[in-house]
Amino acid sequence: DLLKKIEAGKPDGLSLTTYIREAVERDLNRKQIEESGRRYADFLSNHPQESAWLKDWESARLDLEIKPKARPRKKD
DSSP states (O other), rough: OOHHHHHHHHTOOHHHHHHHHHHHHHHHHHHHHHHHHHHHHHHHHHHHHHHHHHHHHTTTSSSSOOOOOOOOOOOO
């Protein structure tokens, strides 16, 4: 029954082996991304200065023009 459901659900032109391989890879990638997210959240909770910096960065005005600082003149 399961094989019939997989065959019916896979895209035409894709082999059963390729379809299953891609499905497993997607699942493994999803799990890795979830774990990375958990680890990053743990990192932020253990490093409040990093979390504060990130909040500053997220609220930064990126639409403002940055003017270059004037260079001090050399004295001859």
